[in-house]
Amino acid sequence: MELSNILELIHAVSDSNLTQFNLQDGNLNISMSAEKTIVQQAAANADAVAFAAQYQTAVQPVLQSVPQSAVQNNAGAGASSSEKPLTGNIVKSPLVGTYYAASSPDSAPFVKVGDKVTKGQVLGIVEAMKLMNEIESEFDGTVKEILVENEQMVEFGQPMFVIE
Known part of the structure; x- marks a missing residue:
């Protein structure tokens, strides 16, 4: 496979919604993956930051770019301190x-x-x-x-x- 075809394939996968792509042709094996769905959610939604924190290896650059205050402000989202304690x-x-x-x-x-x-x-x-x-x-x-x-x-x- 020629370099221009490989580059065209990379651009096609990058522009699509695919998160993983594998191609095997004889001795040539191409494997591509993209975590852009998680990256977009983490950048757009503070709730997803906590989700992404569990998968730090996949989205470490995103977590470094998110302000720490956004993560801290979301930490207590499950139970508000102004509400009464849950009973039952x-x-x-x-x-x-x-x-x-x-x-x-x-x-x-x-x-x-x-x-x-x-x-x-x-x-x-x-x-x-x-x-x-x-x-x-x-x-x-x-x-x-x-x-x-x-x-x-x-x-x-x-x-x-x-x-x-």
Whole structure:
């Protein structure tokens, strides 16, 4: 493969939404990857900075360019100091990702405040790396509070639901 073709291929991959590309042709093996989706989110959204911090090796240059105050201001986003402490059984996020209240945009939410739930019942979904992970109730009871908004980024261990 000629150098001009390789350069054209690099530009095509850079301009696309691809995050990884592999080409094997005889003895020639070309592998390219781009972390631009994470980089764009981290630069545009302070919530994503915390997500990116868990993957520092992939986005270290971005983290160095983000003001430290943006990271510190976001540290307490899960629980405001002006709110009363949470009481009851707390269901926390088992992973970092995006919370969805329903299985699709036109579907009803899995649960609403006041709904009775049983242990193992799906309360919502957290999407991480294009995988949909069901968040199940760990308790029997009634949904007292839903602490996250639909399509909100959630952190590992962030309180999401209060069940009484």
